[in-house]
Amino acid sequence: xxxxxxxxxxxxxxxxxxxxxxxxxxxxxxxxxxxxxxxxxxxxxxxxxxxxxxxxxxxxxxxxxxxxxxxxxxxxxxxxxxxxxxxxxxxxxxxxxxxxxxxxxxxxxxxxxxxxxxxxxxxxxxxxxxxxxxxxxxxxxxxxxxxxxxxxxxxxxxxxxxxxxxxxxxxxxxxxxxxxxxxxxxxxxxxxxxxxxxxxxxxxxxxxxxxxxxxxxxxxxxxxxxxxxxxxxxxxxxxxxxxxxxxxxxxxxxxxxxxxxxxxxxxxxxxxxxxxxxxxxxx
Amino acid sequence: xxxxxxxxxxxxxxxxxxxxxxxxxxxxxxxxxxxxxxxxxxxxxxxxxxxxxxxxxxxxxxxxxxxxxxxxxxxxxxxxxxxxxxxxxxxxxxxxxxxxxxxxxxxxxxxxxxxxxxxxxxxxxxxxxxxxxxxxxxxxxxxxxxxxxxxxxxxxxxxxxxxxxxxxxxxxxxxxxxxxxxxxxxxxxxxxxxxxxxxxxxxxxxxxxxxxxxxxxxxxxxxxxxxxxxxxxxxxxxxxxxxxxxxxxxxxxxxxxxxxxxxxxxxxxxxxxxxxxxxxxxxxxxxxxxxxxxxxxxxxxxxxxxxxxxxxxxxxxxxxxxx
Numbered sequence: 001x002x003x004x005x006x007x008x009x010x011x012x013x014x015x016x017x018x019x020x021x022x023x024x025x026x027x028x029x030x031x032x033x034x035x036x037x038x039x040x041x042x043x044x045x046x047x048x049x050x051x052x053x054x055x056x057x058x059x060x061x062x063x064x065x066x067x068x069x070x071x072x073x074x075x076x077x078x079x080x081x082x083x084x085x086x087x088x089x090x091x092x093x094x095x096x097x098x099x100x101x102x103x104x105x106x107x108x109x110x111x112x113x114x115x116x117x118x119x120x121x122x123x124x125x126x127x128x129x130x131x132x133x134x135x136x137x138x139x140x141x142x143x144x145x146x147x148x149x150x151x152x153x154x155x156x157x158x159x160x161x162x163x164x165x166x167x168x169x170x171x172x173x174x175x176x177x178x179x180x181x182x183x184x185x186x187x188x189x190x191x192x193x194x195x196x197x198x199x200x201x202x203x204x205x206x207x208x209x210x211x212x213x214x215x216x217x218x219x220x221x222x223x224x225x226x227x228x229x230x231x232x233x234x235x236x237x238x239x240x241x242x243x244x245x246x247x248x249x250x251x252x253x254x255x256x257x258x259x260x261x262x263x264x265x266x267x268x269x270x271x272x273x274x275x276x277x278x279x280x281x282x283x
Numbered sequence: 284x285x286x287x288x289x290x291x292x293x294x295x296x297x298x299x300x301x302x303x304x305x306x307x308x309x310x311x312x313x314x315x316x317x318x319x320x321x322x323x324x325x326x327x328x329x330x331x332x333x334x335x336x337x338x339x340x341x342x343x344x345x346x347x348x349x350x351x352x353x354x355x356x357x358x359x360x361x362x363x364x365x366x367x368x369x370x371x372x373x374x375x376x377x378x379x380x381x382x383x384x385x386x387x388x389x390x391x392x393x394x395x396x397x398x399x400x401x402x403x404x405x406x407x408x409x410x411x412x413x414x415x416x417x418x419x420x421x422x423x424x425x426x427x428x429x430x431x432x433x434x435x436x437x438x439x440x441x442x443x444x445x446x447x448x449x450x451x452x453x454x455x456x457x458x459x460x461x462x463x464x465x466x467x468x469x470x471x472x473x474x475x476x477x478x479x480x481x482x483x484x485x486x487x488x489x490x491x492x493x494x495x496x497x498x499x500x501x502x503x504x505x506x507x508x509x510x511x512x513x514x515x516x517x518x519x520x521x522x523x524x525x526x527x528x529x530x531x532x533x534x535x536x537x538x539x540x541x542x543x544x545x546x547x548x549x550x551x552x553x554x555x556x557x558x559x560x561x562x563x564x565x566x567x568x569x570x571x572x573x574x575x576x577x578x579x580x581x582x583x584x585x586x587x588x589x590x591x592x593x594x595x596x597x598x599x600x601x602x603x604x605x606x
Binding site (some may be wrong): 012014015018019021022023024025026028029030032033035036039041043072080086087088089090091093094095097099100105107108110111114115117118120121122123125126128129130149152155156160180182183185186206209210211212215216217220238240241242245252255256259262263264267269271274280 | 285292300305307308311312314315316317318319320321322323326328329332335369383384385386387389390391394395399404407408409410411413414415416417419420421422424425426455461467471474475478483501503505525526529531532533534535539559562563566567579582585586590593594597601
């Protein structure tokens with residue numbers, strides 16, 4: 001059955017249209033990224049100066065910065081990551097080393113994947129019901145727990161994945177020397193998987209540092225400089241939200257500067273994580 | 284002689300006792316098990332706390348909570364149909380916009396892209412996924428909305444013939460915010476997730492399948508549509524549903540740009556609300572216990588919708604290839 005020239009031409013034409021749209025859509029996606037980065041840089045740099053890092057959030061019309069929000073965000077991030085690393089690494093270790101093909105293991109694995117992409121605002125509601133309403137007030141700790149709940153599933157997943165690709169011979173040779181399994185895990189497996197776990201932790205950190213919704217109901221906000229985690233604490237995302245939707249130009253300028261700081265740190269952390277995760281594969 | 288026997292004796296005595304730290308083995312395993320269970324408990328806790336917190340609203344309004352769209356904190360009457368419909372419409376529209384674009388990006392990266400550009404473009408698309416949601420919101424409100432109003436909404440509204448169905452569809456206030464604007468921002472946000480997963484899936488297609496199709500004279504479109512895409516069909520559906528799950532629960536970006544009105548949207552340019560945006564806007568300023576309970580009940584609805592979608596997505600993605 002010889003293909004008729006007309007049919008070949010129509011197939012070629014259909015293909016050309018298809019290729020054109022593939023290229024066009026890629027350009028569109030890259031264009032969106034460029035447009036967003038451009039607005040961030042042009043608007044954010046305009047509002048960025050030394051006072052942003054040294055002064056606390058101002059009343060409208062008076063000079064000020066984001067120092068309290070930056071410090072608050074860092075504190076929330078540290079507490080949340082400490083909690084998430086403890087839970088995430090242990091849970092990932094259990095899934096990889098102890099759970100095997102057990103039924104409970106596959107249930108945890110499955111629900112962890114669901115938790116991984118659950119809407120963050122619902123995590124905020126849960127922590128509000130758990131830690132804010134019963135204890136009568138918003139607090140930095142509640143915010144850190146909410147963020148930890150978002151970060152932990154990411155770390156669990158990556159920990160399990162990197163432990164699973166460690167060679168069995170590594171475990172066997174250590175166990176054959178009479179090492180108890182838990183020491184094998186701590187001293188050998190965790191060490192040889194540390195790069196992958198670190199990558200997962202960085203990705204989790206990137207994910208929580210821009211999170212706003214869960215903090216609205218937990219850490220809330222604080223107009224003043226505070227290091228007290230048991231009280232409401234200022235944080236960049238909530239300040240950006242509040243300032244961006246305000247009617248004051250100087251607040252909006254600060255919101256753009258804050259958005260630039262958050263986005264730049266998230267993107268930097270993401271890129272570092274990608275570089276780290278690429279190294280072992282190449283060697 | 285004795286110097287040679289000493290290490291052997293030491294080794295013997297070491298062998299007879301359990302290795303150092305062996306007694307802590309069970310403790311360590313128990314801690315790991317507890318951590319895994321804590322994650323399970325967290326997800327269960329979300330569900331339980333939403334059911335308990337939202338119960339007063341369900342008890343008072345019954346099924347009317349889902350069917351009516353009056354949301355009136357002053358009269359203490361809460362019907363959630365507006366936000367629920369808004370959530371479903373924006374997520375569906377976002378998916379319809381994002382899907383062809385994400386497919387295009389994935390096909391481009393796998394089939395067309397020169398290998399030197401593959402990594403930079405792939406990374407750039409994934410950076411789009413890393414931008415925090417609140418930044419999308421600000422960009423949407425201050426940069427996208429004015430342009431959208433000027434170049435899309437006004438021309439379309441002017442072009443719609445009066446009295447036609449088109450006039451109804453493009454109804455609303457042309458200020459750049461509203462249902463369609465929120466859907467477009469959502470689409471930009473979920474696009475990199477779908478594109479990246481789809482690309483990983485397409486990379487798993489055995490080279491022989493692609494090569495034999497090309498060898499038979501198939502065009503690129505035919506290879507993608509009839510060979511590689513069907514090969515990863517199941518995973519691709521999972522990837523799409525993962526994107527849908529994200530769109531359903533996305534909060535901050537939508538809150539900025541959807542216009543926050545509790546009524547049914549009358550057209551694609553009209554303002555509306557989603558479940559997440561309603562909670563974000565009102566929760567800390569809720570005026571009464573019933574208001575709070577209704578917001579938490581809304582949260583439960585969102586939980587059930589996203590849980591179903593995400594669970595299906597994970598089931599689809601799990602079996603053939605693990606992404």
